[in-house]
Amino acid sequence: MLLTTAQRLGRSLLVVLLVTMGSVGLLSLAPGSAAAVMLQENATPEQVAELERQLGLDKPVWEQYVSWLGNAIRGDLGSSPITNQPVVEAINQRLSVTIELAVFALILALVIAVGLAIVSAAFEGTLLDRAITALSSGFLSVPAFIAGPLLTYLLAVQLGWFPVTGWVKISAGFGGNLESAFLPILAISLTEIAAFHRLLRADLVGTMREDFVEAARAKGMSPAYVMTRHALRPSSFSLITLIGINLGRLIGGTVIVESLFSLPGLGQLVVSSITSRDVITIQGVVVFVAVVYVALNTLVDISYSWLDPRVRKAGA
CATH class of the missing domain: 1.10.3720.10 (MetI-like)
Known part of the structure; x- marks a missing residue:
């Protein structure tokens, strides 16, 4: 009984992990970035790049995901870079x-x-x-x-x-x-x-x-x-x-x-x-x-x- 429960929990965690990885992967394929949205259309490429650096958006997608996952395991889902509001809130x-x-x-x-x-x-x-x-x-x-x-x-x-x-x-x-x-x-x-x-x-x-x-x-x-x-x-x-x-x-x-x-x-x-x-x-x-x-x-x-x-x- 305990083995069955452990197997079910393991599969469940794998599902959650794959779903989040899939969502991040799909969004990374879309054009644009949160920094460009925040700075509006008149922003220069240099300004967008600087804001991405400040927000950590210039890092590879996998590195951003690993960092986010580590915080999520501790119950911190991060804060929106657009509104600065904690995601949990x-x-x-x-x-x-x-x-x-x-x-x-x-x-x-x-x-x-x-x-x-x-x-x-x-x-x-x-x-x-x-x-x-x-x-x-x-x-x-x-x-x-x-x-x-x-x-x-x-x-x-x-x-x-x-x-x-x-x-x-x-x-x-x-x-x-x-x-x-x-x-x-x-x-x-x-x-x-x-x-x-x-x-x-x-x-x-x-x-x-x-x-x-x-x-x-x-x-x-x-x-x-x-x-x-x-x-x-x-x-x-x-x-x-x-x-x-x-x-x-x-x-x-x-x-x-x-x-x-x-x-x-x-x-x-x-x-x-x-x-x-x-x-x-x-x-x-x-x-x-x-x-x-x-x-x-x-x-x-x-x-x-x-x-x-x-x-x-x-x-x-």
Whole structure:
């Protein structure tokens, strides 16, 4: 058990290392530098070179990365050369927005998808099942960068139910916060609804044919009781895995939605950092998202032992 855990941690650290190396390598291929952005267009090449020397940007990319990595291991993600703000502070200021969007989108997707999957499995092969599946396929084919403008036009511009852009902090009132967050949450959740529904429906259909479910039916239990008490739990293993993966992906994947709705989250921080060639900030955000992603997947592995007694017995 300890060896398996150590191997998993080793793979996780390797993933984080490779992700940060990849981000730095890709940014090094782009033209320009943070010094040129800071000095604007009228700066001479000599001025740009001097500022790069002061910021340490004249060193080879690998040397800059090794220096940054050494500090990151000690918990120091550095400071932005553009704003002089510590990266950890910048992440903390924007993290609550991104976390709220990701978590509420995941909750909304789960509530809708589980309900649709139960109905689809209970009425397998009927017109209702086919209609729900078609709706799910439609959600899956509409990415967030298309769903966002469409929802904004229909629900904000045409109907006036929600604000077009802007963000109200939850400390200023939950109602106002939810009103400003609902459209981006809905835009993010549409593809998640489709993915969760299709996966859970397939697992439920298979579970409903198992002997223990047939035995529960033979005892005279109601179809709703059999579905929710006997079939849903053993059918949720794949769904829980997907939830862990998707939550980490959502935290790092709200870039487009935050840009569309002008939300002050991590996505907007990444976009502005890429524009200004702020490699230090980008590396810090990438490391944070990678660590969250890896941690969530580890928690998913642990949750199997609670859901399936066979896993607990195997690990005992």
